[in-house]
Amino acid sequence: MVLACSRRDIGWRVPLFLLAMPWRLIRQVWLWRADVVLFASLNPALLLPPLAPLLRRRGLRLMAIAHGLDITQGPPIAQWWIRRSLAQLDGLIGVSRATAQACLERGFPADRLEVLPNGIGQRWRAAPPVTHSERIPTRVPGTFVCLAVGRQIPRKGYAWFVDAVMPLLPEHVHLWLVGSGPQAGEIFRAIEKRDLQHRVFPLGLLEDGELACTYRLADLFVMPNLRINRDMEGFGIVMLEAGLHGLYCLASCMEGITDVISDANGALLPPRDAEAFAQEIQAQLALTGQQRQQQSERAAAWVEQCFGWSNLLPHYRAAIERVRSQPRTW
Template sequence: MVCGEALDRGDRLIVHMTERSILFLTRKWPPAVGGMETYSVKLTQALVRCTDAPVQVMALPGRRNGLPPTAIRLLAFGVISALRLLLRHRPPAILHVGDLALWPLGLFARLRSRRTQVVISVHGTDVAYPRRKGFGPRAYGYYLRTGSRLMRRAGVIANSDATRDVAAETGWRTKQVVPLATDFAGPPPTGECDPYILFAGRLVERKGCAWFVRNVLPLLPSHIRLKVAGTGWDESEWQVFDDPRVDFLGSLDSEALVEAYRRACCVVVPNIEPGSGEYEGFGLVATEAAAAGGVVVASRTGGLVQAVEDGITGILVTAGDASRWQAAIYRIASWTPGERQAFLLRSMEFCRSYYSWDRVASETLRAYGQRLS
């Protein structure tokens, strides 16, 4: 069902509040680029399709260059949002806070009306940051523990079992795990591929690209190249481009990325488990690649175990085990075109039926409980 009052104004959904309304509040919104931004936009669009309750978005847009808002804008957004929650004429039935860092805004909503149910999404870095060393992570850990005590009645939605477990380290109890989705899609598979492997995503330590280049690429036939599509990287990952078998593609638009997924012998998501305690909250690139028609090989770690349906949408391999990675890639390279096509037909069909934003919206609505009835 579609909310008839919804209007489109600059990529935001604006509706009139009623006693059955949903207010989604987020600091992650386009033109900033990232998984949490995608989640915010796609979920709110799907909520409008899947319920007749009015849906409103209160969002802080990112910068035009794709980066998040500045610290000053973020602080101003928090203050303005708190005032709007306190002073609004008609409080929402549901306040859905987009990530755990904004938990205090749930308090302001509850001060305005005890009838408002607060729901908070948790993702990855927003719960894992306290695992790092230093004053900042330690202070943020105290901040989250304080929130878990003050917001005991909040309904927490995690994007994976791994995120649920990390959130529990600071006292947050998850009500429901709702794996993410994608609207990536490719044409019917042909069974043909080119002799290259694709890595897509940010070049940071936990994503494992440098580890793959050092430990797995040398074990593969010399004619197989690694293509890297991504932006932004840690200095420690620069060594990736010193290898003569690595080609850097930069940032690709969605159409070019789908084609790169489809043409690759396989798409690798070789996450490792760094000493910093960082982990993959979900691993949306694995789901996107499978939906686009790529054969995915991913580490069996973090949220990737729910981003990949092992044996159906991809192959899960022990993180950090180079010999198993080599064996999995050799297996895929040995498929006949018919075997490859059959695998991809099953994979893409599963992605269409399960990794859909309407399914995410439906499960989110169930987490809201009875407040919309």
């Protein structure tokens, strides 16, 4: 049995989801006599300290998937509760080595912890790109488009990239920024400071079809993350989305990003190294059309092979089965 907060429950619906979840969980357990409950992130599993004794009387094993921020977020009191919640779990899956390490640092036993990556499935095949949208800029002939997708928060490094990297690049290199967030104002100020209004385009939030269109129109994906205390990048699903659409990725060599990028789909660069990012982008500009096409096909094939859900699901099933069959310690 899997309980998770769906995409439509994001935002203001999350508190309602969490309030209803204990009763939904108990009802499902009693109706279906489940063997294992797998929480899709640690956030709903934070309800376990008071619920675990009741669930265990039903013979249940308890598991969760740790993504990063659900482990590292919050003040000391929140961290204390996270440790208590981790202690209730019979098994834990970290989506990257960095996330798994964060769990170990909070006392979770290594013999009950596995590392399995996030996957990518049918969402993008089911959402064909739109043919026209006022929110997507017209691709100017002769330009080279770098694309970044994600929440506009400090650890994503977008304001830094605009301020430090874009001025080092030729005029025909443009940057499209998809997303929104509290750092949007700082990004706009960096654009104005560097007089880059004609080269940097914040697109805001896009629907799936529009986002698929930007992936197909872009030439290169960038993920210039910065190290921020207690705000880790546990994985980076957008790099899979970009790779599935054939985009090569330049990303900061840090945290969960290192489990996503290989020589097949991108390059890892030192965080805050503007010269390194600029040089790699210049190298991309020098590729021939055939070289870029081969690079694109290699990235898409590698992401499908390593992160396609059809290939990952047997590993997740095996992890669940190992927890289900382990001897009870309570």
